[in-house]
Amino acid sequence: MHDNQTITLGRVTRVLTERLRPAVYSQPQPLDIAAHAVDGEPIPSAQGLSSEYAPIKVGDRWGRAWGTTWLRLTGEVPESFAGRRVEILADLGFDPNMPGFQAEGLVYTADGEAVRSLNPRAQWIPVSPQARGGERIEYYVEAASNPVLLDYHPFLPTEEGDVLTSSDEELYRIRRVDVCVFEEEVYELVHDVEVLHQLAVELPEESARRARILRSLNAALDRVDLQDIPGTAAAAREELREVLASPAEPSAHRLSAVGHAHIDSAWLWPLRETVRKVSRTSSSMVTLLDEDSDFVYAMSSAQQFAWMKQDRPEVFARVKKAVEDGRFVPIGGMWIEPDAVLPSGESFIRQISQGQRFFREEFGIECRGAWLPDSFGYSGALPQILVGSGFDWFLTQKISWNQVNRFPHHTFLWEGNDGSRIFTHFPPMDTYNAQLSGEEVQRAAKQFKEKSVARHSLAPTGWGDGGGGTTREMLARAKRMADLEGSPRVVFESPNEFFDKAMAELPDPGVWRGELYLELHRGTFTTQHRTKQGNRTSERLLAEAELWAATAAARTGHAYPYDEFDALWQEVLLLQFHDILPGTSIAWVHREAEERYARVAASLRRIIEEALAALGVSAGPDGLDAAPVGAELALNAAPVARRGVPAAAVAVADPAAPVSARAEGNSFVLESASVRVEIDDRGLVQSLVDRATGREAIAPGRAGNALQLHQDFPNMWDAWDVDEHYFAMREDLDGPAEVALDGEAVVVRRSFGDSSIEQRLSLSDDGRVLVVDCDIDWQEEEKFLKLAFPVEVFTDEVVAETQFGHHRRSNHTNTSWEAARFETHAQRWFLVREPDFGVAFLNESSHGFDVARESEGRDVVQNARFSLLRAPKFPDPRADRGRHRMRFGVMVGATPASATEAGWALQSPLRAASGAAPRALATSQDAAVIVSAVKLADDRSGDVVVRVYESTGSRVSTSIELADVPVGAVIGTDLIERPGDAIETVRMPDGTTHVPVTLRPFEVKTIRVKR
């Protein structure tokens, strides 16, 4: 036979696009349109429905950036439509390529019932499956004119990203609002043809299956009368029946499609818009669940359910019913989908405890797995946190975005820092917005790394971000691919059903040890510093407020502010969302985050003050400006002892270490019993000596406190990315500076570009750490500022604090995996170390750093550099511009243990106090074991919950001392306070109670003390 495959493919493409798809809707009749443009922020739906409307027409403009316009669509069903399925087609001026990133609407009936969302990929409103002629049509659309900020690369700076700077221009133009007949047979034909066409394209050219499909498609199109498509569609479908009925091969890959919409909790829109996006998408999804019994939809983030409950109770009621039926499936078990490297360990636990509690209380369920498809890398502390909170699976997908290396698994065990392992899946389709196209399903099957031993993978299916979620078209494709020769089998099911199958078929999965580093988006450890500082300050104050409030409650009956703590935690957890904390949102979002953090801090400081007052303590100011301690008492909120003040206690402090600050010739010297620092007249640290060993840390011929400014213009994602080539363009800010002694500090003032910086170099009050306080007026564009300390330390690894411990990363570039990690992150410190000498680098609020391993002859220099500030222009055109205060520390003679202590101390200075001197409620008897949280139990029983972790990577048996508190039974719990085994305690002669604990390296344990 002659080969006509190419001609057939071309024919199908054209007929499908130009004739069949448009023929799904017939006999369009325009409806009347009226509009009410809301002045300012969104209004409640009842108010929108009852507003004054003015007529507008097709072709009219509507909607300035971030505005809301209520549209009223009225008319009647033509008599000729009687008995037919009738829908409205409403195109508000959509761009079909950008679902979720532009205008959207929520459709209401005249009675105020939310029907479904209106968006670029679902421009229809159901009228009736069997219409009556003359039937009255009246719908309302709450339409949001969100500006398009990200469409086609390049992503250019824009002022539309904040309502304070956006234009007044009306952004959209109404294209059509018609009532139409929905031609069901044509709709089915479209999907028959589309699925077979996309399958044929994917099959090998020489395959018999492909040849048969194309022959059938040709025959089907021969039956289509292009002048009467509805009248001939059934005959055309008949030609396709046989090829559609041919079953899948026994070895076919099996795709578990999960209906989904990845809705970023804020990003290129403000938080308040996400509230509406969630309700719009959810209203469509419950409608689709009603219409198709095969469909299953899964949604993460307790916060998003909570918004819906608050903002659109009518939608939430339908969702709740569908959750009870097991078809609208809450997943992930967290409050939101957070950034997965920057939050503290306690924050990760609260993401889960707050999330699971919401799901338990609202729906009577708990989630089995963690769902973080889109965060920018995953901490090696997470496996322990997930397993320790009762999860048995983890899903992500983002590592497929790696710039360099392909990850070796799709289904595997992920082993964390402490050895905990969790069953993990990366969808091999490489997307969390699957459409179930032929290309996608084949990609999943081809790429699946475990295909020699397993055959199940997951496909999160649907448009995210307000694009409307799963569409009926996706379901139509899935039905045809349920059992189709040449195609993977597709079935809609819940994530738990998928994971059960995946676990059963792969009893011995491969193992990946340690963090999941994303080889992309390395700027997110640094961008939008004020947001990151707000998070760190909030985490610190939350820990302190819970500590003192729990202590006061247990000892004095002080009222523990449960509700307020829940609200404050939820606020902080929300702002850890994976486009807020990483610094990748629009200006509006970061402006609001800073305002919210200020309110959180004010509330927490008040809670702390009240709790301390109940304990008889009055304390001086908190934060970086904490007054130097000369007072009678010192308050230590950190979980490490300092200057004789036990952790989490108030006591008389030992005197601060004597420090000498003096000028010597052209230099300045800071000296204590521990270190000697020499600073030259340009403000550079020429010498940093550990006096215990006499060891000089600064590499010969080099200088520390060296500010380095790089050009920073990544290839694609400005706020997200630092691309490797940034390194080559560097300006050393080492010219003349104003340097002067100020008390026990050396102050360095320097200007560069349009910016200026004042650095205050001093020694910590224990005399062990060189503290560098930076006060920066940052006015650069597309620059990256680093603070370097080149040190002479022979090592090929960097130790970095992570949540609940630390981990090691190679800092050579032997393999592509190591080379790709040229910018990484830490919690409070990182460290380079020889067996008997180390230098630790401490931060108070910044996470990004790099350590370049540089060779000077046979000496190896570790050029350790803090990442201070970036200045990307998209999506916030002025990200990071303005004033910043940040604190760093350099500690010579450091070990992981001393760095851990110094890291806590740097971010939580001792505070002057007066009044009583309460002992710590819970104290670890071993410095390696940190008491990281003291709080009252979530169940409001009044029990005290104490969380501890092993911080050095050792095995430790010790005890936790409980002082001045009645102690009943003590039990271990999991991380979210579900009860475990009883623990035998020991009553000590001094009246305290000792709770024995044995910990593996980096193990986290939770103890519950009944009262």
Ligand SMILES: [Zn+2]
């Ligand atoms: Zn996302």
